[in-house]
């Protein structure tokens with residue numbers, strides 16, 4: 432079967448691509464998703480996050496290889512395997528990151544990706560209660576909801592404490608500046624998760640020119656002799672099928688599966704493909720390299736005041752919140768568990784915030800076994816977590832075999848640089864410093880952990896080595912950049928050296944953003960879709976910059 436565009440992966444980025452590319456009605460679009468539809472109740476209710484965290488159907492449940500600097504632990508890397516992708520199972524915190532993150536993307540040789548350039552796409556995707564302003568959009572598909580009206584009261588205590596120490600309150604992390612302490616925004620609408628699937632795809636699903644195939648895992652991209660992507664082969668219910676792309680194949684399978692699919696298709700590091708007996712279509716050493724993520728650790732506290740532990744820990748409390756949610760769509764079930772926090776500088780030499788903090792009005796341990804819920808601690812408690820914003824460690828994603836059913840080898844290489852090791856110690860010190868504020872001391876009985884196990888920098892580093900985990904922001908494995916030796920796609924997200932093939936998802940980030948990555952992944956899709964349509968002759972995208980392609984590597988335009 433023939434389609435103009437084939438999009439692989441209906442995740443945060445893929446749902447937006449499918450909607451935008453099919454909107455004019457002029458192009459036929461096929462969206463391939465390895466998982467099923469997002470129909471379950473748990474995708475709708477924000478607290479469903481806890482149920483989906485270890486879900487064997489809706490989650491790929493990847494693990495890293497043993498991490499040498501993290502006591503050889505395998506780090507859990509959940510990824511959504513469902514329409515909406517990781518955006519259907521995530522914690523919904525909506526943070527764009529620092530303006531400098533994008534300025535650095537542009538400075539790395541990617542014209543059109545500075546913050547000034549990408550801001551219109553952030554504004555385009557969001558519907559923000561502050562309305563149409565310099566920083567926000569009023570009528571985009573994704574509803575942004577500030578949690579400040581419903582956050583647990585001790586979140587205000589946390590902010591008050593930080594202010595007592597001289598940190599400034601920030602009312603809008605997506606506004607003029609990132610730095611400061613405040614309450615996070617989430618992508619929810621009327622108390623329901625507003626993923627890109629809900630916000631974009633649900634309204635487009637009926638279009639005659641858009642076909643969505645679920646349980647359809649792409650096994651390889653197909654090429655002709657001139658190294659042009661011509662289609663995609665999939666496996667669906669044990670059967671192989673192939674689809675032909677008249678115009679382009681767009682890979683949006685996320686930071687783990689996009690590089691995996693390229694490698695299985697013969698695009699990647701030559702030695703890796705040779706090792707697995709995969710015929711080389713085009714050598715691109717950077718496919719799967721440059722993996723970046725945020726590494727996070729939690730500090731647990733016993734409180735003098737009631738927290739969400741008390742309510743979630745009892746059937747009465749659960750019932751009360753359940754009823755509140757059913758009747759009003761409000762209350763803790765309508766929100767993220769990460770309610771407040773902020774962005775801090777841990778040393779005066781930093782010109783930008785380098786540490787993100789989460790203050791959660793409940794404390795829970797992530798079970799070591801794959802239990803499908805996150806149970807609160809059996810006492811009134813809260814937790815503070817921290818992660819460096821821009822780690823310098825780089826990891827990789829590499830196929831383990833030539834079989835699509837085998838999970839790839841994920842190596843985060845967390846804490847492999849001295850800068851990253853220094854920063855986690857600074858992060859731990861910052862948490863402890865915040866807890867010295869009077870407002871926080873007043874509500875705290877004791878630090879439950881790490882407590883006496885951490886008394887100095889060395890034991891703080893050891894705590895990170897033994898207890899830290901991913902905060903699930905994997906990105907960078909098909910990085911954007913001008914040099915095919917170090918990057919996979921160019922500034923228009925076209926795979927270097929291949930015709931008719933783009934990657935459009937979190938894997939194209941050249942460097943990780945300073946905050947949570949979903950907003951950036953959705954922005955990449957908005958901008959990617961605009962560029963694809965522009966290249967197909969749909970007139971110039973009003974926001975786009977058209978960089979001239981370096982060299983004569985290939986013709987600039989896709990045939991229309």
Ligand SMILES: Cc1cc2nc3c(=O)[nH]c(=O)nc-3n(C[C@H](O)[C@H](O)[C@H](O)COP(=O)(O)OP(=O)(O)OC[C@H]3O[C@@H](n4cnc5c(N)ncnc54)[C@H](O)[C@@H]3O)c2cc1C
Pocket residue numbers: 439440441442443444445463464465466484508509510511512513514515516517518520521522523524525526647648649650683684685686688689692902903904905936937938947948949950952
């Ligand atoms: C548990 C969790 C919590 C998170 N919390 C937050 C948060 O609070 N805020 C935030 O900003 N970010 C958060 N993130 C990160 C954020 O959700 C991701 O950065 C973002 O969703 C990435 O989007 P993507 O489009 O690149 O990939 P994904 O959304 O992961 O989409 C990839 C899609 O491709 C599909 N796929 C993969 N391989 C194939 C194949 N071969 N064939 C067909 N389909 C395929 C997958 O099933 C998936 O649907 C969280 C992530 C997780 C997992």
